[in-house]
Amino acid sequence: MAAGGRAGAGPVTRRLKGVSAARARVGSAARTRARLVLIGPGFSYLVVLLVLPLALVIGYTAFRRGRFGGIAYEDGVTGDNFARIADPLYAGVLTDSLRIAGITTVLALALGYPTAYAITRLTARWRTVALVLVVLPFWTNFLVRTYAWIVLLSSEGVVNRALTGIGVTDRPLRLLYTEGAVVVGLLYAYLPLMVLPLYAAIERVDRRLLDASSDLGARPARTFCSVTLPLTLPGVLTGCVFVFVPSLGNFVVPELLGGGRTVMVGNLIRDQFLTARDWPFGSVLALALMAFLVLLLMAQAWAGHRTGSRR
Amino acid sequence: MRRPGGIAGRPVRRPRRLPARRRPTGLVAGLAGLVAGLPLWLTYLFLYTPVVVLVAMSFNRSESPYQWGGFGTGWYGTLARDDEVLRGLANTLIVAAGATVLSTVLGTLLAVGLARHANRSRLLHALSVMPAVLPDIVLAIGLLAFYSMVSATLGLHSVLLAHTVFGLAFVTAVVRTRIAHGDPSLEEASRDLGAGEVSTFLRVTLPGLAPGIVAGALLVFTLSLDEFVIAFFTAGPQDPTLPIVVYSMIRFGVTPEINALATVLLTVSFTVVIAAQRISRLAEAS
Numbered sequence: 001m002a003a004g005g006r007a008g009a010g011p012v013t014r015r016l017k018g019v020s021a022a023r024a025r026v027g028s029a030a031r032t033r034a035r036l037v038l039i040g041p042g043f044s045y046l047v048v049l050l051v052l053p054l055a056l057v058i059g060y061t062a063f064r065r066g067r068f069g070g071i072a073y074e075d076g077v078t079g080d081n082f083a084r085i086a087d088p089l090y091a092g093v094l095t096d097s098l099r100i101a102g103i104t105t106v107l108a109l110a111l112g113y114p115t116a117y118a119i120t121r122l123t124a125r126w127r128t129v130a131l132v133l134v135v136l137p138f139w140t141n142f143l144v145r146t147y148a149w150i151v152l153l154s155s156e157g158v159v160n161r162a163l164t165g166i167g168v169t170d171r172p173l174r175l176l177y178t179e180g181a182v183v184v185g186l187l188y189a190y191l192p193l194m195v196l197p198l199y200a201a202i203e204r205v206d207r208r209l210l211d212a213s214s215d216l217g218a219r220p221a222r223t224f225c226s227v228t229l230p231l232t233l234p235g236v237l238t239g240c241v242f243v244f245v246p247s248l249g250n251f252v253v254p255e256l257l258g259g260g261r262t263v264m265v266g267n268l269i270r271d272q273f274l275t276a277r278d279w280p281f282g283s284v285l286a287l288a289l290m291a292f293l294v295l296l297l298m299a300q301a302w303a304g305h306r307t308g309s310r311r
Numbered sequence: 312m313r314r315p316g317g318i319a320g321r322p323v324r325r326p327r328r329l330p331a332r333r334r335p336t337g338l339v340a341g342l343a344g345l346v347a348g349l350p351l352w353l354t355y356l357f358l359y360t361p362v363v364v365l366v367a368m369s370f371n372r373s374e375s376p377y378q379w380g381g382f383g384t385g386w387y388g389t390l391a392r393d394d395e396v397l398r399g400l401a402n403t404l405i406v407a408a409g410a411t412v413l414s415t416v417l418g419t420l421l422a423v424g425l426a427r428h429a430n431r432s433r434l435l436h437a438l439s440v441m442p443a444v445l446p447d448i449v450l451a452i453g454l455l456a457f458y459s460m461v462s463a464t465l466g467l468h469s470v471l472l473a474h475t476v477f478g479l480a481f482v483t484a485v486v487r488t489r490i491a492h493g494d495p496s497l498e499e500a501s502r503d504l505g506a507g508e509v510s511t512f513l514r515v516t517l518p519g520l521a522p523g524i525v526a527g528a529l530l531v532f533t534l535s536l537d538e539f540v541i542a543f544f545t546a547g548p549q550d551p552t553l554p555i556v557v558y559s560m561i562r563f564g565v566t567p568e569i570n571a572l573a574t575v576l577l578t579v580s581f582t583v584v585i586a587a588q589r590i591s592r593l594a595e596a597s
Contacts, residue, residue, distance in 0.1 A: 031428065034508055038424025039435070042417040042479060046438050049476050053453030056460060070459065111357070114350030121347060130351065132588065137358045140580040141537045143557045144573040148361030150561070151368060151570070156377045158364050188361065191354070249446035252539065256561060266448050273452050273544070283456075286449045293446065 060283040071279060081284045090268070094288065097264040100179065100254075101247035104186040105194075108243045109236065111187075112194035119195075120202045131199065138192040146256050149185050150176060153257070177259030185253040186243075193242035201235020202228070234304040241296045249289050265289060362577065369570035376567045386571040396572060399556035406467055406542070406552055407535035410474035415528045417475070418482025423516060425483070426490040442480040450476065451544035458545065465547035473545045474535045481534065482527035489523025522591065529587045533580065 061081050066072040084090060119130045137145065152158050153175040160172040175181060205228055213223040229236075251266030258264075265285055272282030369387075373380025390396060421439060429435050442450060454473045458465060497519060501511040517524070539554035546552055551559070557576075560569050 030508060035424060035428040038420045038427070039429060042421030042424070042483070043435065043438070045417055045475070045479060046442075049454065049457065049472060050438070050442055050450070053450070053457040056456040057449070057453045060456065111350065111354060115354040118348050118351040132584075133355060134358070136581060136584060137362060139533060139537075139584045140362075141554065141557065141573070141576045143539055143554055143561065144365070144576055145361070147557075147561050147569060147573060148365045151364055151376055152361055154377060156375065158368075158377065161377075188357070191358070195354070245444075245446055249448045251448065252558070269448055269452060273455060279452075279456065282452060286452055289446055290449060293444070297444075 057283045057286055060280050061287055063280050065278045065280050070277075081280045084281055085284055085288065090285075093263055093268055094265055097248055097266075098292075100182055100186070100264060101244050104183050104190070104247045105240050105244045107183065107187050108191050108194040109240065112191060112198055112239060113236070116195050116198035116202055119199055131196075134195050135192050137188075142189060143252065143256075145189060146185050146253055149181065149188065149257055153181055153184075176257060177261055179258065179261075181257040182254050182264075185257040186247045186250060189250070189253065190243045190246055193246075194239040197235045197238040197242065198232065201232040201238075205231050234300070237296075237300040237303050241293075241300055244296065245293050248292060365570055366574045366577065368567065369574040371567050371570065374566070376570050386567045387575075389568050390571045390575070393568065395551075395556055396553070399551055399553040402467055402550050403536055403553040406471045406474060407532050409471040410478050410535045411528050411532045413471070413475045414478030414482050414531045415524060418479045418527060419486050419517075419520065419524055421479070422483045422486035422490060423512070423520075426487055439480055439483045442477040443484065447477075447538075447540040451541045454541065455544045465545060467546070467550045469545045469547070470542045470550075470552060473541050474531075474538060477541075478531035478535060481530050482524070485527035485530060486520055486523045489520050493519055526587065526591055529583065529590075533583055533587075537580070 060071055062077045062079075063071045063073060064075045064078055064080070085094070115134070119127055119134075122130055150157070154160070155172040155174070155176065157176070159175060163169050164172060209227050209231070210223055213227045214220070218226065248264070249266045249269075251264065251270045254264045254267055265288070269282050269285045269289070272278045272285065276282075368376060368379075370382055370384060371378075371380055372383035372385060425432070425435055425439065450473075454469075454476070458469055463469060498511055498515050501515040502508075506514065537554060538552075539558060542552045543555055543558070546555060553576075557569070557572065560566075560572070
């Protein structure tokens with residue numbers, strides 16, 4: 001194999017490129033071939049198993065469902081699938097999902113920012129430990145993490161036992177199968193994704209700017225609002241995207257902790273593809289999910305550009 | 312004594328004011344440190360309470376996963392004899408191993424190719440990070456649609472190929488970071504000394520990237536072990552992976568066996584992550 005590679009850069013190259021030999025730099029054919037060998041396999045893989053599937057999902061939105069699932073191409077194109085999203089039932093699910101994912105994101109930011117801030121104030125040694133401790137649960141099985149909250153929150157669960165035990169309430173509270181349980185489950189699942197970009201952003205802030213601000217007479221709160229926060233805004237937005245997007249598309253947490261009462265757009269997509277077998281409508285919902293993602297990424301890029309140019 | 316002159320002769324405040332901002336000492340400092348560290352402790356409390364409760368409840372003799380009935384390891388015995396769990400575990404290991412090998416090969420080649428020949432191609436770059444950004448459910452339904460279009464049967468192979476899509480993206484990203492911090496002059500030296508493209512790649516490029524490749528491979532392996540959503544959509548009904556088995560255990564009939572299984576999975580994940588940390592630190596040091 002090595003010999004073949006060497007031959008490619010040698011005379012064969014020149015013969016192949018004979019026509020444009022004057023222009024061709026030595027070894028340009030070898031470079032083209034190297035490019036093909038290196039990039040080709042991965043690129044083709046992604047085209048076939050990523051681009052094509054996504055194109056299918058986008059294409060499906062224009063067709064009607066087949067009677068037994070699948071797509072009825074023979075019935076021609078239609079815009080009905082998009083119209084259905086305005087149906088109060090589905091629009092309600094969409095707004096519920098946005099609300100739940102939004103609340104989760106705000107809570108993650110409220111808990112994540114001070115946490116990330118506290119980590120940046122530790123000594124270098126403890127910083128690594130603190131970060132690993134934040135990330136560690138994230139590497140464990142997602143279902144296990146969700147299941148743990150069933151053990152905690154169910155009517156005979158640990159929290160209710162503790163509450164009745166110390167006499168806060170005489171009857172178990174309804175904690176599981178509520179919207180609150182879904183928010184807690186999502187927060188638990190994605191909090192590390194908020195802390196990490198925030199930590200990176202806060203850590204990068206030049207301390208001299210903070211010193212300058214307080215030397216000029218700003219109180220800590222003012223320094224935070226006018227210096228730290230604007231400088232860490234890209235990190236804030238990255239964290240928000242990292243939490244909001246997977247929360248919005250999640251169907252496991254609403255199902256296991258919401259008990260079917262809290263239906264989110266992820267559950268709807270799952271049902272359209274696996275139970276109702278209405279693939280076109282399921283694709284429309286997936287497209288809506290992607291639209292939110294693109295909007296958020298654009299907002300994030302815009303904010304990053306703004307703070308970037310100000311420096 | 313001359314003051315350091317400011318612009319237009321205005322006196323500049325001297326830096327000797329700094330000590331006024333010195334950190335308070337003693338009790339006040341301790342209290343302030345505690346208040347500042349409070350969010351961190353709250354976060355840890357939130358993150359680890361469920362884990363601790365889950366592990367504690369797995370050493371439980373009672374029939375209920377919630378109720379404490381005395382210490383016992385009986386549920387681990389039940390778990391070890393559960394054929395469905397063992398089959399799920401075997402399936403998961405096959406998928407994770409296959410996806411890791413495939414992702415590592417394709418991802419490493421792609422990373423080197425992108426860094427060398429297409430560093431400014433925004434399309435290729437976007438394509439290579441896309442699977443990591445895309446909501447998993449969108450990738451899952453897309454792949455389901457694709458498999459159904461080509462009339463592929465669903466089984467372990469369909470999950471393996473699906474996991475390689477995101478695995479490839481992660482390996483590419485990790486290896487590219489390694490390349491960015493690497494030293495291209497070594498490869499140039501190799502070529503100047505007469506080595507061909509292929510032997511330079513095998514003897515110089517790859518060994519230099521090894522820590523990145525290993526880190527990427529470990530990442531894919533762990534992600535694939537735990538991946539549920541895409542496997543749920545692309546696995547054949549006869550070949551559930553372990554997460555799918557866990558999911559149906561949680562949905563239909565909760566017993567302390569799940570707590571035992573969860574504890575085992577937690578232990579494995581924690582060990583792999585800490586081992587990965589160690590390996591990457593050793594690689595950095597060498």
